[in-house]
Amino acid sequence: MLKVAVIGAGIISCAHVEGYLRFPDRCKIVAVCDIFEQEAKRLIAQYKLKDAISCVDYKALIDMDIDLVSICTPTYTHAAIAAEMLRSGKHVLVEEPMAASLEECDAMITAAEESGKILSVVAQHRFRTPIMRLKSVLNSGMIGKVVHAQVDSLWWRGYCYYELWWRGAWEKEGGGSTLTHSSHHIDLLLWMMGKPLDVQAVMANTAHDNAEVEDLSITILRFPNGSLGQLTSSLVHHGEAQRMIFQGTEACIAEPWQVSATISKPNGLPERHPELEQRLNAYYESLPSLPYELHTGQIDDVLRAIEQGTRVLVDGESGKATMQLITAVYKSASLGTRVTLPLSADDPFYTRKGLLSNVLQFHRKQHTQPVPERSMKAKERSKTS
Ligand SMILES: NC(=O)c1ccc[n+]([C@@H]2O[C@H](COP(=O)([O-])OP(=O)(O)OC[C@H]3O[C@@H](n4cnc5c(N)ncnc54)[C@H](O)[C@@H]3O)[C@@H](O)[C@H]2O)c1
Structure with missing residues (x-):
């Protein structure tokens, strides 16, 4: 029986607790920690965690008999907590984004290597049946070489979304749409396509002048095999029509699941290839459903890795790869250059301090009440027009 602390x-801690509670024969939660102890106590009461104590300082867990720790704190705290937990002999499942900088990701990976303990970074969307099936179809080679990948990570958030004191500040939130909303899509893109050679990005803040960060970024990626990718990360797209499209030499597949295959007529013009479409659909439908999805699926994976000595699906290197791409987008868009991956330790964007002093700042975060602010601006505009 593995002993777990949160x-x-x-x-997000609820998703972790609910996940652990699905495996009562394999683990039990023995501690919940929060700087506000009433929050820890509330979680314990909400889920009737009868074996759990509460505490306010995570350092109190260091000497406790604990096998696995879920870190569900704000991103800028992940690195220090994870390193200390790993070095005190505990396996770690840390929320995404992995950390606030590449330097911090490396410190976490080093702590995992030196302690010999497991570090897994949350990427719960990998543990969804449609995504696992899409990945299997790609791996099967049935669509041929992937020549183009398109990721539309499209979201919509109103102006007042950035009213919250910490949101939209580079120092506190770490980034805009690319980091906070597209990190899952970026993890999936890297998982499906592998790491790109380089990226060229532009970003803007088009509709949220109460945030320092971007609400829109567009990135072009080049992969080692010559394929191209495009990633749009947005908080300004009505309808939030998110999708991932993989164009192979033989056929195209997409999430949400869609298939289209074409063959050439004698004159080179396209003709539908229903037989291949049928085969792809049949293969997709034949693939098994996952027994556990999202956080529960990833927790199952981490528990199995501890119990059986297997590898976790999403390790520290995977979490860092996502941060590498996001940091490269910020560097490329801020400096107006193409950026080659990976960013090295002497790159100005490698540290949190370096990123903060080099990244594009769109607006100063100063509005606490956006509605009066906006109407004031509208009045000013009407005076000058
Ligand atoms: N996987 C996902 O889809 C997903 C979704 C939401 C949030 N997240 C990530 O989860 C993390 C937490 O986000 P959230 O929305 O739950 O935030 P939250 O503010 O609701 O919860 C964070 C909790 O951590 C506590 N805390 C802060 N510093 C602490 C410390 N040093 N020690 C102990 N407790 C501390 C806070 O008091 C708070 O109760 C972030 O990294 C976020 O990016 C991931």
Whole structure:
């Protein structure tokens, strides 16, 4: 029976607790930690965690008999907590984004290597049946070489979304749409396509002048085999029509699941290839459904890795790869250059301090009440027009 602690008792901690509670024969939660102890106590009461104690300082867990720690605190705290937990002999499942900088990701990976403990970074969307099936179809080679990958990570957030004191500040939130909303799509893109050679990005803040960060970025990626990718990360797209499209030499597949295959007429013009479309659909439908999805699926994976000595699906290197791409987007868009991956330790964007002093700042975060602010601006505009 593995003993688990949860650090950070906020919104996402519920997904972790619910995941652990699905495996009562394999693990039990023995501690919940939050700087606000009432939050830890509330979580314990909400889920009737009868074996769990509460505490306010995660360092209190160091000498406790604990096998696995879920870190569900704000991103800028992940690195220090993860390193200390790993070095005190505990396996770690840390929320995404992995950390606030590449330097911090490396410190976490080093702590995992030196302690010999497991570090897994949350990427719960890999543990969804449609995504696992899409990945299997890609791996099967049935669509041929992937020549183009398109990721539309499209979201919509109103102006007041950035009213919250910490949102939209580079120092506190670490980034805009690319980091906070597209990190899952970026993880999936890298998982499906591998790491790109380089990226060229532009970003803007088009509709949220109460945020320092971007609400729109467009990135072109070049992969080692000559394929191209495009990633749009947005908080300004009505309808939030998110999708991933992989164009192979033989056929195209997409998530949400869609297939289209074409063959050439004698004159080179396209003709539908229904037989291949049928085969792809049949293969997709034949693939098994996952027994556990999202956070529960990833927790199952981490528990199995501890119990059986297997590798986790999403390790520290995977979490860092996502941060590498996001940091490269910020560097490329801020400096107006193409950026080659990976960014090295002497890159100005490698540290949190370096990123903060080099990244594009769109607006100063100063509005606490956006509605009066906006109407004031509208009045000013009407005076000058
Ligand atoms: N996987 C996902 O889809 C997903 C979704 C939401 C949030 N997240 C990530 O989860 C993390 C937490 O986000 P959230 O929305 O739950 O935030 P939250 O603010 O609701 O919860 C964080 C909790 O951590 C506590 N905390 C802060 N510093 C602490 C410390 N040093 N020690 C102990 N407790 C501390 C806070 O008091 C708070 O209760 C972030 O990294 C976020 O990016 C991931």
